[in-house]
Amino acid sequence: MSITTPATSTSTPAVPALREARVPEGGLYEGVRTLNPFPEGWEERPYELIEVVPQTRVIGAEVRGADLSRPLSPALREELNRALLEWKVLFFRGANLTPEQQAAFARHWGELETNPLLARGSSDEIVRFEKDAHTRPTYENVWHTDVTFRERPAMGAVLQLREVPPLGGHTMWADMAAAYDNLPPRVRERIDGAVAVHDFIPGFARFTPAEQLAELQEEFPPVEHPVVRTHPETGRKMLFVNTSFTTHIVGMDRAESDRLLAELVRQAHVPEYQVRFAWQPGDIAFWDNRATQHYALFDYMGHRRVAERVAIVGDRPF
Numbered sequence: 001m002s003i004t005t006p007a008t009s010t011s012t013p014a015v016p017a018l019r020e021a022r023v024p025e026g027g028l029y030e031g032v033r034t035l036n037p038f039p040e041g042w043e044e045r046p047y048e049l050i051e052v053v054p055q056t057r058v059i060g061a062e063v064r065g066a067d068l069s070r071p072l073s074p075a076l077r078e079e080l081n082r083a084l085l086e087w088k089v090l091f092f093r094g095a096n097l098t099p100e101q102q103a104a105f106a107r108h109w110g111e112l113e114t115n116p117l118l119a120r121g122s123s124d125e126i127v128r129f130e131k132d133a134h135t136r137p138t139y140e141n142v143w144h145t146d147v148t149f150r151e152r153p154a155m156g157a158v159l160q161l162r163e164v165p166p167l168g169g170h171t172m173w174a175d176m177a178a179a180y181d182n183l184p185p186r187v188r189e190r191i192d193g194a195v196a197v198h199d200f201i202p203g204f205a206r207f208t209p210a211e212q213l214a215e216l217q218e219e220f221p222p223v224e225h226p227v228v229r230t231h232p233e234t235g236r237k238m239l240f241v242n243t244s245f246t247t248h249i250v251g252m253d254r255a256e257s258d259r260l261l262a263e264l265v266r267q268a269h270v271p272e273y274q275v276r277f278a279w280q281p282g283d284i285a286f287w288d289n290r291a292t293q294h295y296a297l298f299d300y301m302g303h304r305r306v307a308e309r310v311a312i313v314g315d316r317p318f
């Protein structure tokens with residue numbers, strides 16, 4: 001046996017050539033995530049009147065010990081608002097409110113919206129979503145923030161489930177502050193200061209009769225909102241574009257805007273930013289529509305699901 005001596009002792013060992021690692025535009029979003037429920041510098045204080053039980057690291061908390069059927073004291077309203085700012089969607093199990101009580105609860109946060117695009121419940125302010133064995137999905141199966149086609153999109157909404165299918169019919173929410181926090185610098189640079197156009201047509205045209213659409217077009221012209229909005233109460237920056245209503249980014253050609261928007265709206269799909277709620281009849285969810293997107297799952301074809309919602313008028317996003 002002989003040992004061959006390398007031709008020259010200084011030559012480097014042969015390394016196989018590596019293929020070019022090409023990452024499609026839109027990038028990879030693997031790795032560690034920054035998961036802060038609170039804005040920077042937020043002072044965390046104990047709750048005195050309610051119990052707040054977080055459901056994930058950043059979004060969703062079950063609130064116990066609050067009676068929503070009666071007018072809220074200022075102190076209780078303050079704690080609930082603080083919990084809403086911290087956890088972005090609050091769950092109240094077994095609240096069983098009448099539509100009037102539900103509306104009165106929401107009014108502690110401001111004037112209520114009326115929505116000509118959705119089915120009316122027992123008053124103009126109550127939207128009733130009633131699905132039965134024959135209905136097809138409409139607003140479901142898509143991540144969205146409510147009514148961003150308005151100049152002043154809803155500040156929040158209070159949804160109660162009246163009838164729940166035997167299995168499924170859950171709702172999910174995603175934290176748009178966490179989504180913003182984790183954007184790579186190359187994306188942040190492109191969107192800080194950018195403005196997007198929002199329109200109800202993409203989200204609603206397919207299930208609104210043509211005559212009504214023509215009228216609604218007049219009532220709701222396209223509006224512009226910042227791609228990154230600042231939360232008016234916490235000062236936190238949040239990604240503010242969504243699949244249902246954001247049509248394009250101002251000043252970009254169509255292909256570039258489409259590609260960037262596709263990457264941005266995909267951020268709602270990241271599991272670490274999400275919470276999923278399995279409803280029982282009489283449960284309530286109260287979400288901060290400024291800070292979140294949501295997704296109603298239509299996975300109960302052939303069954304009934306009945307929900308009622310009120311929405312609170314919001315500010316103009318900045």
Ligand SMILES: O=C(O)CCC(=O)C(=O)O
Pocket residue numbers: 129139146157159170171294295296297307309
């Ligand atoms: O039915 C649900 O779970 C939520 C529906 C929805 O998108 C909404 O209430 O805004």
Ligand SMILES: [Fe+2]
Pocket residue numbers: 139144145146294
């Ligand atoms: Fe919605």
